[in-house]
Amino acid sequence: MRTVTEHQTAVAELLRPRFEKRGAESVPLPQALHRLLAEDLRAPVALPPFDNSQMDGYAVRSAESGARLPALAAIAAGQQAALLPPGRTVPIMTGAMLPAGADAVVPVEAAQPARFVSAGESVLLPEAPAGQFVRRAGSDIAIGALAVAAGTRLGPAQLGLLGALGLGSVPVLRRITVAVLSTGDELAAPGEPLPPGRIYDANSTLLGSALSEAGATAVLLPTLPDDPAGLDAVLDGLTGVDLLISTGGISQGAFEVVKQGLAGMVGFHQVAMQPGGPQAIGSVRIGPPGEERTIPFLGFPGNPVSTLVSFEMFLRPLLAGPRNRLRARLSADAASPPGKHQIRRGLFAQETVQLLGGPGSHLLHAMAQANALVHLPLGVAELAAGEEVEVWLL
Ligand SMILES: Nc1nc2c(c(=O)[nH]1)N[C@H]1C(S)=C(S)[C@@H](COP(=O)(O)OP(=O)(O)OC[C@H]3O[C@@H](n4cnc5c(N)ncnc54)[C@H](O)[C@@H]3O)O[C@H]1N2
Numbered sequence: 001m002r003t004v005t006e007h008q009t010a011v012a013e014l015l016r017p018r019f020e021k022r023g024a025e026s027v028p029l030p031q032a033l034h035r036l037l038a039e040d041l042r043a044p045v046a047l048p049p050f051d052n053s054q055m056d057g058y059a060v061r062s063a064e065s066g067a068r069l070p071a072l073a074a075i076a077a078g079q080q081a082a083l084l085p086p087g088r089t090v091p092i093m094t095g096a097m098l099p100a101g102a103d104a105v106v107p108v109e110a111a112q113p114a115r116f117v118s119a120g121e122s123v124l125l126p127e128a129p130a131g132q133f134v135r136r137a138g139s140d141i142a143i144g145a146l147a148v149a150a151g152t153r154l155g156p157a158q159l160g161l162l163g164a165l166g167l168g169s170v171p172v173l174r175r176i177t178v179a180v181l182s183t184g185d186e187l188a189a190p191g192e193p194l195p196p197g198r199i200y201d202a203n204s205t206l207l208g209s210a211l212s213e214a215g216a217t218a219v220l221l222p223t224l225p226d227d228p229a230g231l232d233a234v235l236d237g238l239t240g241v242d243l244l245i246s247t248g249g250i251s252q253g254a255f256e257v258v259k260q261g262l263a264g265m266v267g268f269h270q271v272a273m274q275p276g277g278p279q280a281i282g283s284v285r286i287g288p289p290g291e292e293r294t295i296p297f298l299g300f301p302g303n304p305v306s307t308l309v310s311f312e313m314f315l316r317p318l319l320a321g322p323r324n325r326l327r328a329r330l331s332a333d334a335a336s337p338p339g340k341h342q343i344r345r346g347l348f349a350q351e352t353v354q355l356l357g358g359p360g361s362h363l364l365h366a367m368a369q370a371n372a373l374v375h376l377p378l379g380v381a382e383l384a385a386g387e388e389v390e391v392w393l394l
């Protein structure tokens, strides 16, 4: 039996070289959400690009503040500011360029009168130290500084920064394309009638959406009946994908389509975790004759919770990095098979986690209400309420 870490290492060794060779593409900034940045990006301009006002108020030479000063015509955001002559003040709006000579801003409500006066009128300004309410050029980021590092998953803040820096497009890693093959005679497609003895296919949707959320492109193949010859046909017809994942058909049954169809080509292992114990890993030949190539293959167990937990444990970290991990206290006693790393589903709030449903890997309804995976480590049989465990926030 393999440990979780051993299988994680095996999956990483199989997939990392492929993922690293995937290459980059340039995409318009608004389309780069959740993509991985392909190279370090440095600031082509400083932010702010020029000294500007942090307040709607009066720009002043600080040495001349604490006095009544005649005002010039107001400077709006977007205008180029001229020199502020000595002995003058100028109404200035938030974000407007500070005129040369000025080094402080007095908020309009601190002036007397507490409004914007017309050009030529004078206004009494309180003492304002140098730098007051002035946002210096480069105080957010200096020109040439590292803005976003290669490998960063681009979220709203990173994309906003790149927009502020004037970048219209961004180099991102090409998406990994993953074919998803749910197997089993019992499967019917959601939306279709359900004959007796059959169940609806949950895994195609579950795994497809997990892959999309992690930044990959999922290609959902039609479900495969328990017919090893059918698997050969699927492989022959497959092109343009970086990875194939199957679900089901890998344990000890009499009709294990993946196990029978790929015997000798891929490894079938028992991993010391629950759910997700049975795992397959290796490489498969795909493509029509003359265009064959070899791609990595992962076989996840068929139970839907096993499939999603397998994805979270083995694949998601390689596609999108680790989940947020923290320690939480169990809300109630818990038991776990000591020979396995058990991964339960739970509801995390205020440093406490409540287990939802039992350990069974068919309990998809409970998982659909969970916001965390709860780790009960190898070697642990019983945990008391209040004991700390690791949780991964989903
Ligand atoms: N004798 C043994 N039997 C089983 C063992 C074992 O060690 N010895 N392991 C059990 C464990 S643990 C798991 S997990 C499953 C894994 O089996 P398979 O990967 O071969 O999966 P299947 O048998 O095809 O399906 C398992 C279960 O999940 C349902 N299923 C499958 N695909 C889907 C889908 N796309 N959507 C919804 N539900 C699906 C399927 O109907 C089965 O109920 O093996 C245990 N057995």
Ligand code: MOO
Binding pocket: 273, 274, 275, 276, 277, 278, 301, 303, 305, 306, 360, 361, 362
């Ligand atoms: O290892 Mo299985 O995934 O418990 O049901």
